[in-house]
Amino acid sequence: xxxxxxxxxxxxxxxxxxxxxxxxxxxxxxxxxxxxxxxxxxxxxxxxxxxxxxxxxxxxxxxxxxxxxxxxxxxxxxxxxxxxxxxxxxxxxxxxxxxxxxxxxxxxxxxxxxxxxxxxxxxxxxxxxxxxxxxxxxxxxxxxxxxxxxxxxxxxxxxxxxxxxxxxxxxxxxxxxxxxxxxxxxxxxxxxxxxxxxxxxxxxxxxxxxxxxxxxxxxxxxxxxxxxxxxxxxxxxxxxxxxxxxxxxxxxxxxxxxxxxxxxxxxxxxxxxxxxxxxxxxxxxxxxxxxxxxxx
Amino acid sequence: xxxxxxxxxxxxxxxxxxxxxxxxxxxxxxxxxxxxxxxxxxxxxxxxxxxxxxxxxxxxxxxxxxxxxxxxxxxxxxxxxxxxxxxxxxxxxxxxxxxxxxxxxxxxxxxxxxxxxxxxxxxxxxxxxxxxxxxxxxxxxxxxxxxxxxxxxxxxxxxxxxxxxxxxxxxxxxxxxxxxxxxxxxxxxxxxxxxxxxxxxxxxxxxxxxxxxxxxxxxxxxxxxxxxxxxxxxxxxxxxxxxxxxxxxxxxxxxxxxxxxxxxxxxxxxxxxxxxxxxxxxxxxxxxxxxxxxxx
Numbered sequence: 027x028x029x030x031x032x033x034x035x036x037x038x039x040x041x042x043x044x045x046x047x048x049x050x051x052x053x054x055x056x057x058x059x060x061x062x063x064x065x066x067x068x069x070x071x072x073x074x075x076x077x078x079x080x081x082x083x084x085x086x087x088x089x090x091x092x093x094x095x096x097x098x099x100x101x102x103x104x105x106x107x108x109x110x111x112x113x114x115x116x117x118x119x120x121x122x123x124x125x126x127x128x129x130x131x132x133x134x135x136x137x138x139x140x141x142x143x144x145x146x147x148x149x150x151x152x153x154x155x156x157x158x159x160x161x162x163x164x165x166x167x168x169x170x171x172x173x174x175x176x177x178x179x180x181x182x183x184x185x186x187x188x189x190x191x192x193x194x195x196x197x198x199x200x201x202x203x204x205x206x207x208x209x210x211x212x213x214x215x216x217x218x219x220x221x222x223x224x225x226x227x228x229x230x231x232x233x234x235x236x237x238x239x240x241x242x243x244x245x246x247x248x249x250x251x252x253x254x255x256x257x258x259x260x261x262x263x264x265x266x267x268x269x270x271x272x273x274x275x276x277x278x279x280x281x282x283x284x285x286x287x288x289x290x291x292x293x294x295x296x297x298x299x300x301x302x303x304x305x306x307x308x309x310x311x312x313x314x315x316x317x318x319x320x321x322x
Numbered sequence: 323x324x325x326x327x328x329x330x331x332x333x334x335x336x337x338x339x340x341x342x343x344x345x346x347x348x349x350x351x352x353x354x355x356x357x358x359x360x361x362x363x364x365x366x367x368x369x370x371x372x373x374x375x376x377x378x379x380x381x382x383x384x385x386x387x388x389x390x391x392x393x394x395x396x397x398x399x400x401x402x403x404x405x406x407x408x409x410x411x412x413x414x415x416x417x418x419x420x421x422x423x424x425x426x427x428x429x430x431x432x433x434x435x436x437x438x439x440x441x442x443x444x445x446x447x448x449x450x451x452x453x454x455x456x457x458x459x460x461x462x463x464x465x466x467x468x469x470x471x472x473x474x475x476x477x478x479x480x481x482x483x484x485x486x487x488x489x490x491x492x493x494x495x496x497x498x499x500x501x502x503x504x505x506x507x508x509x510x511x512x513x514x515x516x517x518x519x520x521x522x523x524x525x526x527x528x529x530x531x532x533x534x535x536x537x538x539x540x541x542x543x544x545x546x547x548x549x550x551x552x553x554x555x556x557x558x559x560x561x562x563x564x565x566x567x568x569x570x571x572x573x574x575x576x577x578x579x580x581x582x583x584x585x586x587x588x589x590x591x592x593x594x595x596x597x598x599x600x601x602x603x604x605x606x607x608x609x610x611x612x613x614x615x616x617x618x
Contacts, residue, residue: 054475055499060482061474111439116412116431135412139435140482143407144474146439150446151469154462162459166450169465173447178357178440179350186356186436203351 029312036081036091037074040102043095044068047152056144059133063141064148067129068106075313076101076216079241082309083220083234096158097168097219100149104176105212107145110138112185146176159223167222175215184208196274202243205276209249210242217241217310233302237310240296245317247289250275252320254282293318325608332377332387333370336398339391340364343448352440355429359437360444363425364402371609372397372512375537378605379516379530392454393464393515396445400472401508403441406434408481442472455519463518471511480504492570498539501572505545506538513537513606529598533606536592541613543585546571548616550578589614 027035048065050056056064077098084094113120113128114135121131130138152158153169174180184207191204217238221231254277277285296314300307323331344361346352352360373394380390409416409424410431417427426434448454449465470476480503487500513534517527550573573581592610596603 050475053473054470056474056479057482057486059486060479064474107439111435114412114435116410116435136485137482139407139410139412140478140485143403143438143442144478146442147469147473147478150465151473154466154469162457162462165462166458166465169446169462170450173443173450174350177349177443177447178352178360179346182436182440182443183352183356186353186433189432189436190353190355 029309029316032082032309032312033073033075033078033316036078036098037072039091039095040074040077040098041069041071043099044102047099047148053148053151059137060140060144063129063133063137064145066132067110067138067141068103068145071124072102074098074102076105076212079213079216079238079310079313080220080223082313083217084223085309086220086303086306087224087226087230089220089224093159094220094223096152096155097223098216100152100158100168100172101212101216101219103145103149103152104172104181107142107149108176108181108185110142110145114138117185117189149176161225164222164225168219171215171218171222175211180207180211180215181209184211191273194274198276198279201274201276201279205246206239206242209246210239213242213245214238230302233299237296237299237314240292240299241314241317244289244292244296244314247276247285247292248317248320250277251282251285251289254278289318325605325612328378328605328608329369329371329374329612332374332394333368335387335391336370336373336394337365337367339395340398343395343444349444349447355433356436356440359425359429359433360441362428363406363434363437364399364441367420368398370394370398372401372508375509375512375534375606375609376516376519378609379513380519381605382516382599382602383520383522383526385516385520389455390516390519392448392451393519394512396448396454396464396468397508397512397515399441399445399448400468400477403438403445404472404477404481406438406441410434413481413485445472457521460518460521464515467511467514467518471507476503476507477505480507487569490570494572494575497570497572497575501542502535502538505542506535509538509541510534526598529595533592533595533610536588536595537610537613540585540588540592540610543572543581543588544613544616546573547578547581547585550574585614 046052048061048068080098080101081091081094109123110129112118113123114130120128122128129141149172150169153172154165158165158168176182184204187204188208214235217234218231221234276288280288293314297311300310342348344357344364376394376397377387377390405419406425408414409419410426416424418424425437445468446465449468450461454461454464472478480500483500484504510531513530514527517530572584576584589610593607596606
């Protein structure tokens, strides 16, 4: 199976798993409208790249796909909640996402706030559930790291920095910090969570963290390059948005050439970190190549 | 120590504990503005009644106060996040809480959304942290139940029902369900969490749940009675708000006399559930009396 086939295969499994979890069977008597909004904001597409990382990092330690779906789906719930809240009028004020109305447009602002809150909460319900891993120490560790990755020193903190960025002059270190928090933290978590599920050693977890950090930075840099260079008809979304918004990115700071070189360095760093997993790391190698080459 | 002295004593311990947790020492590099908003929305008062329930339920099983502060503080973070989001213009649109500007007024809407999200996330970070309980099975159980109590079939779901209520004719069962979710679930969690911390038996946990359910229903009914009968100068907030908002409450449905009788029944039910803890339940008895008599 090629990398892309595997990515699609996992994505459809994650989709089905989220579809099962986001139901009254699993969650109890959630009001219809709230559940509809949560499902609208979560189901129906997406590459499910973060769950892919959980599944493939766990696979390094012999964990079968179905045993990694809970942790992967919990991470995807966090990612989706962040998009629902980020799209709100008080935040980025976006009316469209993936070509259809955002949650607050399809429902209303209050419902979108509550749907985001509930998706965030569901993530921790899934993680703590016995079906995530038989060892409660694993479930507690997954929950602790997920909270750290998505909290004030992670994703939510990164969104705060992003909100405060317009009009400020950010240096390279500031931009790296912002991106490592806003985008990188959940990508790193995906890699580390797989190791936690597989009860990896400290050294192995550290290697996965190094891989995830480099991958996350590459992910964001590739995105910035696409925004600066991409053809909107190929990328499938408006390009040049960062410049228009006055957002400092590494691309605007370093220039295109240096940014491309940096991207290759990050890829090399990510691949280097996989050394302890030689021979069974094809999909994580593929993920690094995919991120660097992404044309979506 | 009287009940009120104990309530105040625990409240100041919880305040100090939250003050410690809501810091970069504990949470890492949270951006200043975000941390300020989280602290503003959490610190500086409140009866801390939910943490009190955690502490006193845990005390039934010999758990010292300091060992219950994490679980109690996590619950308080959930309660505070819900207030921050509930006050937003898209939700209840309140400018004042406890006599000072709400978080979105003191900061801005986007910061309030992120501060609420982060407080919600911090709750699960605290719960999963080793210092909450040495047994990871206890931490995982606390996290699972907290997610259920605060999620779509709990508090957040109750807020959704509340949002959809105006203009609808709710029957007694509908109102009970709404209140049990919106207000009751976190109160019940407080009681059950103490039992989980104390590694209580299933029968003991069931008794705490029965107590908590009755206490939560009494809490809301007493609130509704205050709103209908209370003197604003005594209550310290506007009264008659429910009627003005066209909100159906059990008081408007049953009438004052029947509502008072119902309140006494709920108190009796709560006290009855404490039978297994006879001789060491003075503070939980006090809590039931406090809730029924409350004049705040």
